[in-house]
Amino acid sequence: MDMNSRQQNILQLVNERRTISVSELARISGVSEVTIRQDLNILEKRSYLKRIHGSAVAYESDDVDARMLTNFQLKKELAEYAASQVNDGETVFIEGGSTNALLARHLAAMKKVTLITVSHYIANLLKDTECDVIILGGLYQKNSESVVGPLTRSCIQQVHFNKAFIGIDGYIAETGFTGKDMMRCDVISAVLAKGVETIALTDSSKFGQIQPYPLASTGQINRVITDNFLSKDYQQQLRQKGIQLDLVGDDRQHAYPD
Structure with a gap:
């Protein structure tokens, strides 16, 4: 930067x-x-x-550099915790966003993993690491530096991975998880349809925000990793949906099993 x-x-x-x-x-x-x-x-x-x-x-803006600097320390803590949930030898899909970019850097430095991503920004971050990176094809969104569209969906169907980390832009009980960008939500829906463990990695500020595009219900977000500022109401809602919730921050980490 x-x-x-x-x-x-x-x-x-x-x-x-x-x-x-x-x-x-x-x-x-x-x-x-x-x-x-x-x-x-x-x-x-x-x-x-x-x-x-x-x-x-x-x-x-969707500019990842700019978003990275908002609540940087908190995002770093979330990324480090998320990385601790990945095992050596796994293949991991990372969708995009600033916290997921920090996760990718941490994984590439600490674990022997293969990373699959739609984010050219993330792939570029990893160019000096020993980590194997698979970058998928599609229509290039210049602001977010990610790919979207039918070709991206096809690529997701053709690759296999143990875990997927995604970002979300909003959540309320009535709509569930939502996003700002229709094409990006389409990519996430393709990931959810594969039925592998899919983890939303996000700070708690996204909860209570309403965005226009819901994530398709063809699959389920299995787990949410967020900070412990998340309100008790949202914690209860997520647990009632059978979603594992990991709260990170202030040296207090709690996991609520399915």
Whole structure:
């Protein structure tokens, strides 16, 4: 990403608050407004954020680099825990998203596994590792750096894996798991149809959000790995659906079996 630590902190603040003034960024960062404006110029040129009337505004973007910096430490904890649930010698499908990208890096460094992915971003992260990577074909979505569509579905049907890790964009009881992107949801539905252990890896902020595209009910998400800020109501809903729930964070990890 080639950003200094101050620019990374600025981007994380912008992504978390959605909009923040130059003066507040200067106060939090302990540098002058002139320096903040220079940082924002750099970040805007790289399409990480927008500048409007003396403030920085987050992009509604699928850019994985930008999303990676939102709640980075929490996502890292989730990824490390998820990696501990994978055994040496397994073949693992990783769908995409920032937390799953961290998971892929961790697996490639720590385990002897084969990784299958639709994410060119994830495949590129692993180019200097010894891990075997199988990247599937399809229509290339430039923002998310992933492939989707009928060819991708066909590829998923042709490969075999022990576990699948997916991302979700929303969950409420009435609709179940949902996504922002219809084509990406189609890919996840193809994974669910294979009937292997499928694990949603996500931070708890996605629960309570309503997105337009439901995941097909041809298969079941077997397990959810999320942080322990997840409300008791959602914990109960997931357990009632027979979904194993792993809560991670603050050195407290709880697993609720099926």
